[in-house]
Amino acid sequence: MSILLRQSRVALVVWAGLSVATLVSWQLGTKEGGEPGAGVSAATVAVIVVTFVKVRFIGWHFMEARDAPLLLRLILDAYVVLIGGMLVAMHLLTA
């Protein structure tokens, strides 16, 4: 098992990072204050950005897209940028 853990060090570091990012987002989201319509929340924008960074890491390291053909890598990266960007833009427009 120790060999397995040594060889999977990158994936384990990514997993630990994703778990910590989840806890950080939890704190950021819980602490978000202000009344509806009071303006753009930087914490909310940060939560969305962190979320799509996590999506990119899951795609790259767990789904093994980093070794996949360029076409799939481009599709996943385009998804992260377009959907993440769309959610940030919609938050900015409706906050």
Add this chain to the structure above:
Amino acid sequence: MLGSDPATRPLPTTPPLTVAPTPSPRPPGRWTRGHLPGEVGVWVFIVGDMLVFGLFFGVFMIERGADLEGFREGRDSLSTAFGAVNTLLLLLGSILVVLAMRAVREGAPDRASRLILGAMATGALFIVNKGVEYGEKLSAGITPGDGGFYTLFYAFTGIHLLHLLIGMGALVLMRRLAIRTQRRERDVASMESCASYWHLVDLLWVVLFPLLYLVA
């Protein structure tokens, strides 16, 4: 001499064409070079599913923009701990499947089997957690028919739960293939497909959790 005169020389004979000429195998181009983890069809489904959920996320933000007060109340009524614990469970399930896939490639079926069972346990705990959360909401009189935030909450988490159940089935298949004594050539690709689908379940929840529990 026969054939020396072009007018009397017999026409050259060509062998009859019975099969189409075999094209010489082309090397992969820059778009297709690399290892696709799983079958192409499964990846078409995964990307399509991600796009459908992208649409769901957009719909959620539009509805939220039209009813900021209602969505804020909805979010505040949820227990963020349920969502966060479920995120951590699925991330744990994902890393176990990553390790299992590595064990498969290293020819360690028993280790792969144990890791896949661990991932299935995280999925089962997710279902229990979600069941408790649904139970709390329903007993408090909050139903999918309440409209606004709650309709989207039940719809999106319900569709995701369906994905998770299918993912559990994929893990059952992956384990069966992992412990098979005589592995067929396509079994590794099938196991990679199962693993990729399981990671999709994780990936979708990683977006749903902040959207429903934090951003709303």
